[in-house]
Amino acid sequence: MFANLKPQPADKILALVKAFREDPRAEKIDLGVGVYKNAEGTTPVMRAVKTAEKQLWEIESTKSYVGLAGDPAFSDVMIDLVLGDAVERSNVAAAATPGGTGACRQAFELMQMANPDARVFVSNPTWPNHTSILNYLGIEHVPYRYFDADTRGVDFDGMLEDLKGLKAGDLVLLHGCCHNPTGANLNLTQWQIVVDVLNEKGAIPMIDIAYQGFGDGLEEDAAAARLVASCVPECLIAASCSKNFGIYRERTGLLMAVSTETSRQGLNQDTLAFLNRQNFSFPPDHGARLVTMVLQDPDLRADWAKELEDVRLGMLGLREQLAGELKRLSGSDRFGFLAQHRGMFSRLGTTPEMVERLRAEHGIYMVGDSRMNIAGLNAQSVPILAQAIIDVGV
Known part of the structure; x- marks a missing residue:
């Protein structure tokens, strides 16, 4: 072998x-x-994380599994952090994952399960692990123009031209803020134009938001994800806590499946749990627990x-x-x-x-x-x- x-x-x-x-x-x-x-x-x-860790050491009474989708409280605080009141909580299914990478992997597998013929449109360039995972899963991916080598900004005209090749059911991978590797971002007017194109084509957006708070601020960096989620029938959002909470080694992420059809939330939630079971079974909890504690405590949240x-x-x-x-x-x-x-x-x-x-x-x-x-x-x-x-x- x-x-x-x-x-x-x-x-x-x-x-x-x-x-x-x-x-x-x-x-x-x-x-x-x-x-x-x-x-x-x-x-x-980070100070708030260190404080939460000390508190957790005092109160934690078990290391047993939490659940296939992780602690629901972690999902709640992260959905609030990323989406605010842009969509109803009842329209969001969510599952904890090993980091943002795990969330991306689960999102691609969810798409593959739902529509094996779907393609994934990815920015050129993008984070290399996006295309590496897609290649490993055997999912066809199509680059769209993004970085203008002359201006070092976004080639928005080229991006729109390439998105014309979308077919209904295709997935479009978008960086929610702080584009990796270029640092060049769409403005909200451009985001709205992209949303209109996706709705016209029947394509599904997937937001990878790994740097919320690193760009223009916590709320400002979430604006694009909130706009997208509130304007499309359904979308996927992969969120990471590695950077903005500084807990890289704890592997803390969340995958959200957002649908305007509230009746689909139950099936979506069950599917996310199923995918976790097939991949790593129960997600890690330590980092998710710390994030939950920080975001639920007003003083810790303010310090963070x-x-x-x-x-x-x-x-x-x-x-x-x-x-x-x-x-x-x-x-x-x-x-x-x-x-x-x-x-x-x-x-x-x-x-x-x-x-x-x-x-x-x-x-x-x-x-x-x-x-x-x-x-x-x-x-x-x-x-x-x-x-x-x-x-x-x-």
Whole structure:
């Protein structure tokens, strides 16, 4: 059996992490790994999460299973966080998953179960694991234009042109905020146009929202998901708690199936539980329990929101500092897009050859497509990166 296994493609980001660790240069900068880091280069446990964890240690009396779909209280607080009052709670089925990745996987399998012939339209580019999972499941996926390499913004005309190829029942994967890997986002007017196209074509939106609170704020970052959910007959939403609660290793996510037909909620809920059972049986609970405790307690929630806002403003400050430094060095506004992007990532929009030069000549590590993690910077490393970008002629 084992002799028949074939080597799988190496994960480029993990390979980048290994190369960074082995680089002896003192001023090397890691902009590759997709994890939030503070100015000291660590991913801290948030204050409210730490407090909730202490409380949980005191009150938790069992480690028994919670349920196939996880704790309903976790679903409730997350649905409220993401959707607010955009839709009735009775129209939403939900199940806890191992992280946002698990939610995406379950969403694709749900679509495959409901309509084996459906295609998934994905932005070009998108988070690589989206297409990796789709390939593994044997689901046809179609790229739609998204990133404009000249403006480093959204190629909205190209996106609309490509969405004309949708057929009824196709799924359209959309990033709810803080697009990964580009950092370029649709505005609400553009979101409404996309919704109109989907309704006209009979296509189903799937929102992957992994960075709520990292862009323009908790409410602002949820606006697109709320608009979509309130304007279409049905949709899927995959939410992650890894970033905005800082609980990456706890693998905490939620898949929501939203339908205007309340009578379908029961079947949708049973189907989500069934899919969990086939994949991992019961979802992890520790992270979900912490999120629930934080969001249910007014004081913890306020402290969490304050710390999250500090994180958001810190990344925005780094963006503005980098754009300003590049403007000073280049004498032009051609890097102004960096201050306009939102979230952890920006796509610099240069060639793999330039990215390799940044690594070889300056110890700057970023993904080959020039995606860089803004949270990998601090006030001292921004000038170093800016000078490197100018030196190699990006």
